[in-house]
Amino acid sequence: MINVLLADDHTMFVDGIDSILKAEADITVVGKVYTGPEVIDFVKQNEVNLILLDVNLPGMNGIEVCKALKEFNNTTKILAISMFNEESFVTEILNNGAEGYILKNTGREELLKALRTVVGGKSYFSDDVTQTIMKGLMKQRRASKQREGFFPKISRREKEVLRLIIQEHTTQEIANKLFISLKTVESHRSSLLNKMNARNTAGLVRIALENNLLD
Amino acid sequence: MINVLLADDHTMFVDGIDSILKAEADITVVGKVYTGPEVIDFVKQNEVNLILLDVNLPGMNGIEVCKALKEFNNTTKILAISMFNEESFVTEILNNGAEGYILKNTGREELLKALRTVVGGKSYFSDDVTQTIMKGLMKQRRASKQREGFFPKISRREKEVLRLIIQEHTTQEIANKLFISLKTVESHRSSLLNKMNARNTAGLVRIALENNLLD
DNA sequence: AATATAATAGGGGAATACCCTTAAAGTACA
DNA sequence: TGTACTTTAAGGGTATTCCCCTATTATATT
Structure with missing residues (x-):
């Protein structure tokens, strides 16, 4: 019953x-x-x-x-x-x-x-x-598609750096992990800030997550 | 046809x-x-x-x-x-x-x-x-539910600060916006880092977004 | 009324992020 | 075989964040 x-x-x-x-x-x-x-x-x-x-x-x-x-x-x-x-x-x-x-x-x-x-x-x-x-579900695609156009595309290396930033690593740690110099990582960070139109790390993380930039 | x-x-x-x-x-x-x-x-x-x-x-x-x-x-x-x-x-x-x-x-x-x-x-x-x-769709609920338990609850003021951080504002700007001292905002930031178990701003933003902490 | 938590604020210092400029070497593409 | 982009790297400086510590005043909570 x-x-x-x-x-x-x-x-x-x-x-x-x-x-x-x-x-x-x-x-x-x-x-x-x-x-x-x-x-x-x-x-x-x-x-x-x-x-x-x-x-x-x-x-x-x-x-x-x-x-x-x-x-x-x-x-x-x-x-x-x-x-x-x-x-x-x-x-x-x-x-x-x-x-x-x-x-x-x-x-x-x-x-x-x-x-x-x-x-x-x-x-x-x-x-x-x-x-x-x-x-x-399908709308997401169209929306994120449009947004994609707003960013110049982010390079392979930049994406790696971005991912590590989001994982809370500092510039120094990222440099160690990727076996490159601190200055190089800074340089990647700086282009990320430019390309993604962010003012600081917070913006980097937010924009990356909102736009699924890590695929 | x-x-x-x-x-x-x-x-x-x-x-x-x-x-x-x-x-x-x-x-x-x-x-x-x-x-x-x-x-x-x-x-x-x-x-x-x-x-x-x-x-x-x-x-x-x-x-x-x-x-x-x-x-x-x-x-x-x-x-x-x-x-x-x-x-x-x-x-x-x-x-x-x-x-x-x-x-x-x-x-x-x-x-x-x-x-x-x-x-x-x-x-x-x-x-x-x-x-x-x-x-x-339904699984999300269970997952996010469990995670909720991990955080001590974030206070009203802390949430305001968190929101402004995610909006890319600096500590100084947040202080101005909320009409409180720089040191107070720093104090809120620091408790946010503690409560959310983040190492830095990047973590703050990521964890907040992943767990929908801004509602 | 007592106790806990939140919100406020300060000093001082170390670590990290951000900015500007420049530049060489590698890579892909037409 | 240029041209553009990426990746690498540096110097030198400023801004911001993060970390100690302490401390007063409000606001709940019990």
Whole structure:
């Protein structure tokens, strides 16, 4: 038997889901809650296998609830639901422990499938959500591509020096490691500052990490 | 009519796909190639709508091919295929311009669906691949969670200083901006180095960025 | 009210990074 | 076989960071 908790501030929506799940023999809706703190309280006092959790709960939102919940509970699965197919929502709640993410326009069949998949220990995502995430993955490329153009390309040796700088080595240490003179390393540092348009080491490190310059 | 190029070093596999696609009225296999450079050459001389591209081509691998191709061609779609459901493969080739990713154990029906979806301008991914990527997304959480524990928490003021350091400001500039003395900022810097276990500014920046310490 | 932590600030010194200029030798490319 | 870029290196100086130490005042926390 799957014990489900519904957490959403839209009563009508909650009731709709409730009536859908009632028809299923292996699923019981053990509770309905309408705010974040209620979710936490309920889970502490009842056995819940899965929470259908609205991402945009008022007050304490779904993401915070998720985070708080995972602090003390690892068995209850979380299937996030939302009106919005927003990349930031999806990634954030997934980073905070949700096992699945579906949209509110999801039909009865898919809802049930998602629910059972997540309870079964796997993850589930609406096709639309998947598209969004993957697009995000692909966007990175275009963005970093554009930025590439901003830098004159960094030479092989410069890249080595840069890597060692980021690993917290001093100029002297880098010189020793690469068997070259202190002055040479200084010279590389200086061209790095120029090419990357940085004022100091902090900038070097930030720009390098932000733009994945170490590949 | 969809013009497809097959790029894979396993002849038998290529022929298998070829025969599957032959049965489709709207699809023509316009070429079969077995190495990376051949792909580039072929696309330069023929009209190709979609490439079924093996990620693990010998010599110049699929990822490099993808990158090279997107340099001069934006119309040809790329559907990556691979034996391996490896997160690094998937993310890398997606970051380099592929529109879809399927596994070699994909059946005929799914292959055709993937192919038409990608040609239609949308992205397509095998369910398994989606699972892998999403798992990767979720793993980040666990990793960054663990690391959080390593730091004593950084105070409000220290965080401000840290942020300005990352923005390439010198100690003197930070002091001016925050209306405090140079020595106070030095003092904050020094506790940051301690708390974050960094040797110098480079480490400060790297650790802060890697662990999202600025939220 | 007592105790801990944070924020403030100073002196003084050593280590490191940054700047400017110059220049030779190696390497790749057309 | 030039031309451009990279890698190497130096002198000499300034700026900045880092490291000791100490110490007062605020702000939580219990």
